[in-house]
Amino acid sequence: MDNNKVDILDRALKRQKEARKTAEQILEQRSLELFNTSEELKRVNKQLEEVLDEKNTQLKGVFENINDAYLVMNLNGEVLKMNDIAERFFGYSMDESPNVVDLIYKEDYLYAMSSFQELIEKGKFSGFTARIITKEKKIKWVNINAITILDKNNQPIAAQGVIRDITEEREKQIVLDLINNIAQSILGKEEINEIASEISSKIAKYLNTNDCIIYLLDNDSKTLEQIAAYGQKQQKDNSIFNRIILPIGKGIVGTVAKIGKSEIIHDTSKDDRYILDDKIRYSEITVPIINNGEVIGIIDAEHEQKNYFNEDQLETVENIANLVALQLKSALNIRERKKVEDKNKELLEKLTISNEELKEYAHIVSHDLKSPLRSIAALSTWIKMDNLDCFDKNSLEYFDDLEMTLEKMEGLISDVLKFSKVESKDQEEEVDLDFLVRDLIKMLYVPDNITVKILSKLPSVIGDKTKLQQIFQNLISNAVKFNNKENGIITIGVEDQNSFYKFTITDNGIGIDKKHFDKIFKIFQSLKEAKDSSGIGLSIVKKIVNLYQGEIWLDSEINKGTTFYFTLKK
Known part of the structure; x- marks a missing residue:
């Protein structure tokens, strides 16, 4: 091995030794830090225990006699002590060492965390109200007052608090708020579906179920109809998908409607009466809506879980049913009244059309009838004039009778046409009846032996001048026509009666038998044969008086006279 290679290996070995030494130093430093942290934790825990022991000693006498739950937790939410x-x-x-965070109801979590932060910053909070979940998964309402526990440096290291169970009073308040809310939401509403929709949605939210139906009972068909829904059956426009109509007595709903008593079904799969609607639900609560001892509707709610509903919920829904019964009954009456009004409106429209057609028909008939009558009258006159020397006295009298009959028939047709025109008020104006009647008396034929007197000044009224004149003209003419006394007297009077005027036209003529009092106001009814009487006059008078929301009647005694009374609205 040459020297270069040896140098390279030495340098590599040296770097390796330095790296190992550095790693050992880091490890030693981290171990020291960990040791120090462990010692600090022990110190803090010991200090916490000392503080707790001190607090417990101070508060022992207090918490031994407390009637509410009490616990101590560290800042991580771990329970250190509870009574x-x-x-x-x-x-x-x-022994199970629960964590307070795990007890918080999901919907109240953010509120709980913000309140805990307030506790840390301010050292206490009071009146904290929220929901918790017990080990048995029951939801409870609690009211908490808490303070922090400080170390010797006045730093928070734990918290302690008193927890009061307010579930019962809270639920009572919720029920009260619910009932008040429903009462306010339906106040002033008259549309029955709108009222029912408010009820179903608020009950569903209270019961925490996504299904609540309101049924309305129809006494005529003996059925129950779904009129409002909350949940899957409710469509965007608040109408009901697959609306169901049940006979009374069928299903759980029909049974409750029949017997008038609420029911809770804990497992619908075991109840043969259960009717599947949109989907199966195992719990059902059904309450009748009763007004004056009569079932008028049903509140029905379902839940997917078995054994979901309880007696407290049933009592609440029954209270709601009692609350809304009167409003629903009122809305039901309004709905029925509107049906009648709509029907009457429809009939009135048809009647108006019929009246118009009748008027048109009367015009056509009068024209078609008068034309041949006039032709007959003309032909009769021509025959009579052309053959005057050929007819004897009797024949000429026959011609006179024929002319009189034709004249009477034409007058009858004219009167029928007048009767058909009375239906409407054509020209409404202020009419001075005193001037009208005095002027009318001048125009009528009144024999010298008969006197017509107006007892007091007649008032002015709003109306159709022609129709008002027809009333007085017919009554005065009849008083003149059927007066057989040497000194005939006819008097016209008026009496102010709040919103009406009562008029009287009295004569001392032949009188009318009581058995004919109703008959004389009917069309074509004449008690005396007269060439100028068609029997339509008094029927026209009655029709005009009725048109002005008045009444007409009479008193009479044979051979002593008659008084006609009629009223006109001011």
Whole structure:
């Protein structure tokens, strides 16, 4: 081996020795650091134990008599000490050394961490309220007051706290808040599906289930219809996918509706009544909505787990059912009323069309009937005039009777046309009835033996002048026409009755038998044969009075006279 190779090997060996020496130094340094850390940890733990012993000595008398859970933990959340109440509450013994972090309910984790940071920074916190999970996986509400434990340098090394179980009062508050929230959310709502949707969503959230259905009972069909849903059956527009209608008595829902008593089913797979809807769920809670002793609907919720629902939840849903029963019944009545109103509107529209068609028909008929009548009248007149010398006295009287009959028929057709026109108020205006009636009396034929008096000034009303004139004209004309006294008297009066005026037209004429009181207001009903009476006048009067939301009636005594009463709205 030459000298060059020897030098290379020496240098390599030297570097190797130096590297080993360096590694040994690093290892020695790390070992020292580890030893020091271990000693520091021992010191801290010893100090922690001393502090705990000191605190325990100071607080021993206090915590021996405390009725709440108490524990001590290090800053990593490891439980160092807890009393018997804490062990029973959390379900862990000290031998199991639970970590507080593992006890925190998932949804409250961030809140718990921020509160712990506050504890470290401020040295204490009070009134911390959150949920924890026990060893048996039960969710509990707790209220915690805690303080830090300081070392001799006043640095936090642990924390201790008192944990109070507030599950029962918290759940009561949740239920109260839920009921208040539901009451506020449905207040003022009239649409039944909207109310039911609010109920189903809030109950589902309270029960922590993704299925809640509201059924409405139909007494006519004896069925239950799904009207609101929360969960997979609820579509984006809040309508229900695959809406189900159940006969009363069928299924769990139908049974509850029939007997009116709530049920909890812990395992639906063992209940023959269970009806599969969108998917199988093993727990079901069903509550009737009762108003005045009558079932009007059902609240039904399901959960995928067996034995999920409990009696406390049942009581809460029953309280909600009692709360919403009146509002649902009111909404149901409104819905039924709207159905009737819609039906009436539809009928009114059809009636309006029918009336228009009837008016048109009346015009056509009157025209078609009057034309041949006038032709007959003209032909009769021509025959009579052309053969005047050929007819005897009786024949000429026949011609006179024929002309009178044709004239009466034409008048009857005109009256029918007038009757068909009464349906609407054509020209509404303020009408001075005093002026109208006085002017009308001047135009009517009133024999010298009859006196017409207006007892007091007549008022002005809003209405169709022509129709209002028809009322007074028909009644006054009849009073004149059927008056057989030597000194006939007709009086017209008025009385103010709040929102109406009551008018009277009284005569001392022949009177009307009581058995005919209803008959005289019907079309084509005339009690006396008269050439100028078609029997339509009083039917037109009644129709006009009804049009103005009034009433018409009469008092009468044979041979003593008659009084017609009618009202007109102001």
